[in-house]
Amino acid sequence: MSKFEIWIVFLTFSYVVATVLLFGVSVYQIYQYRKELRSRALFELIATNRELLMLGIQYPKLLKVFANTKDDIEEELLSRYAQLWINHAQAAWFRYVHRLLNNDEWVPLRKDLLNMFQDPEVKKRWEGSKWAYPKKFQSFIDNLQNS
Numbered sequence: 001m002s003k004f005e006i007w008i009v010f011l012t013f014s015y016v017v018a019t020v021l022l023f024g025v026s027v028y029q030i031y032q033y034r035k036e037l038r039s040r041a042l043f044e045l046i047a048t049n050r051e052l053l054m055l056g057i058q059y060p061k062l063l064k065v066f067a068n069t070k071d072d073i074e075e076e077l078l079s080r081y082a083q084l085w086i087n088h089a090q091a092a093w094f095r096y097v098h099r100l101l102n103n104d105e106w107v108p109l110r111k112d113l114l115n116m117f118q119d120p121e122v123k124k125r126w127e128g129s130k131w132a133y134p135k136k137f138q139s140f141i142d143n144l145q146n147s
Contacts, residue, residue, distance in 0.1 A: 045109070048088050054082075055071035082125040089113050090137055097136070110144070117145050 003011075055060045060121045092113065096106045116122055123145070130138050 006116065007072065038100050038102070041095040045088075045095065045101075052084055052088060055084075057063055074075070078121050079125050082119075082122045083129065085122060086106055086133075090133060091143070093137055093140055113141075114144055114147070116131055117141060 012059050061077065092101070092106075094102045096109070101109070117126065126141060130141070131140075
């Protein structure tokens with residue numbers, strides 16, 4: 001083998017090694033980015049949950065949506081607040097379906113959703129508006145309520 005051929009083999013081998021290393025780095029970066037997305041998804045859900053609860057603290061009548069008492073509360077106000085929680089449920093489900101939440105994060109959220117959809121006001125709002133949600137989300141909520 002001539003020096004030229006040895007040099008070509010060496011360069012080819014170096015190119016293959018560099019390509020494999022760059023591929024490995026790319027895979028690692030994608031893995032890190034996915035972890036970041038998962039983390040961001042969970043924190044966004046927590047922030048939304050906190051905002052909804054703060055809204056209930058600012059306007060205590062809203063919390064009665066989960067107390068099964070209607071007293072002097074305007075029906076529309078209850079309905080709209082329940083709708084915010086249903087939208088929050090959809091955001092959580094969407095993140096789980098797209099693997100932005102793992103099972104350890106999803107299991108307690110699912111239990112919260114089950115409790116939430118037991119509420120008569122939320123059930124009523126869901127039945128009146130579920131047509132506006134994706135079919136798979138509708139199935140998930142209907143199965144959740146029947147479990």
